[in-house]
Amino acid sequence: MARWAIAIHGGAGVDPNLPEHRQEEAKRVLARCLQLGVDLLRAGTPALDVVEAVVRELESDPCFNSGRGSALSRSGSVEMEASIMDGRGRRCGAVSGVSTVKNPVSLARRVMEKSPHSYLAFDGAEEFAREQGLEVVDNSYFITEENVGMLKLAKEANSILFDYRIPLTGADTCSALAAASEKNHGAGNGMVMNGLPISIYAPETVGCAVVDSTGACAAATSTGGLMNKMNGRIGDSPLIGSGTYACKACAVSCTGEGEAIIRSTLARDVAAVMEYKGLPLQEAVDYCVNERLDEGFAGLIAVSGTGEVAYGFNCTGMFRGCATEDGFMEVGIWE
Amino acid sequence: MEASIMDGTTMGCGSVCGLSTVVNPISLARIVMEKTPHIYLAFNAAEAFARDQGVETMDPSHFITEENLERLGQAKEANRVQAMEGQPPIDDNSRTGTVGCVAVDLSGNLASATSTGGVVNKMAGRIGDTPIIGAGTYANTLCAVSATGKGEAIIRHTVARDVAALVEHRGLSLQEAAERVVAAVPRGSFGLVAVSGAGEVTMPFNTAGMFRACAADSGYSEVGIWPDADGDAGGES
Numbered sequence: 001m002a003r004w005a006i007a008i009h010g011g012a013g014v015d016p017n018l019p020e021h022r023q024e025e026a027k028r029v030l031a032r033c034l035q036l037g038v039d040l041l042r043a044g045t046p047a048l049d050v051v052e053a054v055v056r057e058l059e060s061d062p063c064f065n066s067g068r069g070s071a072l073s074r075s076g077s078v079e080m081e082a083s084i085m086d087g088r089g090r091r092c093g094a095v096s097g098v099s100t101v102k103n104p105v106s107l108a109r110r111v112m113e114k115s116p117h118s119y120l121a122f123d124g125a126e127e128f129a130r131e132q133g134l135e136v137v138d139n140s141y142f143i144t145e146e147n148v149g150m151l152k153l154a155k156e157a158n159s160i161l162f163d164y165r166i167p168l169t170g171a172d173t174c175s176a177l178a179a180a181s182e183k184n185h186g187a188g189n190g191m192v193m194n195g196l197p198i199s200i201y202a203p204e205t206v207g208c209a210v211v212d213s214t215g216a217c218a219a220a221t222s223t224g225g226l227m228n229k230m231n232g233r234i235g236d237s238p239l240i241g242s243g244t245y246a247c248k249a250c251a252v253s254c255t256g257e258g259e260a261i262i263r264s265t266l267a268r269d270v271a272a273v274m275e276y277k278g279l280p281l282q283e284a285v286d287y288c289v290n291e292r293l294d295e296g297f298a299g300l301i302a303v304s305g306t307g308e309v310a311y312g313f314n315c316t317g318m319f320r321g322c323a324t325e326d327g328f329m330e331v332g333i334w335e
Numbered sequence: 336m337e338a339s340i341m342d343g344t345t346m347g348c349g350s351v352c353g354l355s356t357v358v359n360p361i362s363l364a365r366i367v368m369e370k371t372p373h374i375y376l377a378f379n380a381a382e383a384f385a386r387d388q389g390v391e392t393m394d395p396s397h398f399i400t401e402e403n404l405e406r407l408g409q410a411k412e413a414n415r416v417q418a419m420e421g422q423p424p425i426d427d428n429s430r431t432g433t434v435g436c437v438a439v440d441l442s443g444n445l446a447s448a449t450s451t452g453g454v455v456n457k458m459a460g461r462i463g464d465t466p467i468i469g470a471g472t473y474a475n476t477l478c479a480v481s482a483t484g485k486g487e488a489i490i491r492h493t494v495a496r497d498v499a500a501l502v503e504h505r506g507l508s509l510q511e512a513a514e515r516v517v518a519a520v521p522r523g524s525f526g527l528v529a530v531s532g533a534g535e536v537t538m539p540f541n542t543a544g545m546f547r548a549c550a551a552d553s554g555y556s557e558v559g560i561w562p563d564a565d566g567d568a569g570g571e572s
Contacts (some may be wrong), residue, residue, distance in 0.1 A: 085491075090491040090492070091491065092490060092491050094462075096377060096462070097377060097378060097460075115458060115461075116458075116487075117454075117457065117458060117461040117462075117463075117486070117487060118462075118463075118486065118487045118490045118491070119461065119462040119463070119467075119490070120458060120460045120461055120462065121352065121353060121377055121378065121460045121461075121462050122353060122377065122378045122379070122460050123378075123459060123460055124458055124459035124460015124461060125460050126460075127459060127460070128458065128460070229373070230371065230373060230376065230380055230384070231379070231380040231383075232376045232377045232378055232379060232380020232381055232383075232384070233373045233375065233376055233377075233380070234350070234352075234373075234374075234375035234376070234377050235373075235374075235375070239375075239467055239468070239469070240467070240469075240470065240490050240491065240493065241467070241468075241469040241470060241490075241493040241496055242468065242469060245493075258373075258374065259348075259372075259373070259374050262348060262374050262375075262468050262469075263341075263346040263347070263348055263374075263468065264346075265468065265469035265473070265493065265496045268469060268493045268496055268497075268500075269496075269500070272496070272497070272500040272504060273504060276500060276501060276504035276505045277504045277505075294346075
């Protein structure tokens with residue numbers, strides 16, 4: 001009889017100076033979503049349903065960069081993307097360029113189950129959502145005041161900004177932002193994304209990986225993408241094999257620098273290393289995080305078909321939570 | 336149209352999708368790789384970017400052929416029949432294709448590129464395997480792979496990456512790795528072309544045929560459509 005396990009994340013690459021109350025808030029949201037997953041698993045819910053439900057909950061909370069609370073694109077609108085994968089048969093679904101669908105992860109699941117395709121985007125995805133009767137809202141529903149402020153900062157600094165949870169007071173001038181950047185660089189966090197300097201690095205995306213009591217694995221990832229991204233920019237989150245992957249052996253969801261995750265096909269690599277090199281879950285995760293990312297920053301969560309959980313990241317922190325059937329449960333941010 | 340390109344030496348990659356006026360999608364994918372902080376641009380934004388960059392564009396009608404209009408008509412008719420019988424739409428890609436190229440140069444650098452218009456009668460907004468790094472396209476320092484066939488199958492099997500992963504983690508030869516990936520799925524799923532850093536070429540497929548060609552420094556070259564007479568797919572190790 002297989003043992004269930006669940007891992008969730010709210011993004012990798014956390015600013016070490018994140019205010020205490022923000023950290024507490026994030027941990028509360030993570031704990032709540034984790035508990036939701038645990039309750040469902042205890043009730044025998046299949047892995048695919050669990051990952052969808054948990055990611056929906058994460059999308060609905062404005063705390064993280066997905067659904068409501070998504071980072072804003074260059075034009076000030078929200079463009080979301082998500083993917084989901086069922087380890088049984090490796091069915092998958094993904095969407096990009098979603099701007100009115102309340103829960104992108106659910107749309108991704110519909111693409112998988114109700115369309116002849118695996119991936120729909122932009123107008124086509126929006127149209128499909130309406131055909132399927134999914135809940136749609138005005139784009140403004142997803143936009144938070146805080147993110148509007150962060151976008152302004154990002155534009156002023158003319159750089160891609162990750163962390164929107166750095167408080168705006170005292171940092172709403174270009175020079176203050178530059179000073180903050182200096183501080184971070186001085187602290188040895190001289191992080192750069194795709195060749196462009198990043199003022200403050202703390203990307204979010206949300207994800208969930210689950211193995212249920214029948215041993216079936218599933219994973220899902222959802223995001224609003226990079227703050228101030230070019231409209232139409234697609235990241236790793238909707239790309240099967242990069243941001244999300246699930247098979248018989250494991251389920252994986254990644255977060256961090258999209259480019260690094262894509263070029264290393266990170267999620268798939270964890271599974272490939274388990275399958276082709278015979279490594280157990282934690283070793284596979286460590287190998288991929290340490291050897292695969294080169295200069296890129298990223299993190300991932302994973303579960304194995306045998307009920308283990310693992311996570312890894314090579315940056316300053318990752319919002320995460322894990323729980324296993326034997327009662328282990330933890331929520332964390334730092335190492 | 337959609338396309339992707341990958342540089343095996345730098346592991347840089349570029350993808351575009353949802354294009355309707357860009358004459359050479361693959362070149363736009365390369366520009367995304369080399370001139371933007373991103374990997375993947377789509378739809379309206381990709382079109383706008385193309386104009387920004389001054390790449391050649393033409394009216395969408397430039398890309399449409401009579402033959403394809405007829406195919407679309409047939410496909411819609413077939414789907415109509417399917418729908419009447421209460422079945423989901425069929426995704427029949429049997430007579431159209433994707434194009435791709437993999438190469439290794441004299442210094443051992445590898446690269447892969449794939450480009451397509453997608454499936455006949457696809458849903459608007461459908462993205463296939465072609466612009467997805469790891470699925471339709473992949474290159475690293477060991478090999479370069481470009482896949483073609485049923486997009487959904489190529490995505491879920493992360494075909495291009497899998498070939499490379501078998502070579503890398505299992506130590507299989509290029510040909511073994513490629514054949515294994517192709518053999519692991521139902522007939523009629525997909526095919527691929529691949530080259531290795533050592534100059535080997537392989538072109539396995541499990542579909543009725545695959546338009547293909549290859550050439551190697553040794554002087555070997557081949558152009559084909561159907562399986563070889565002895566049943567093997569083409570290629571030289």
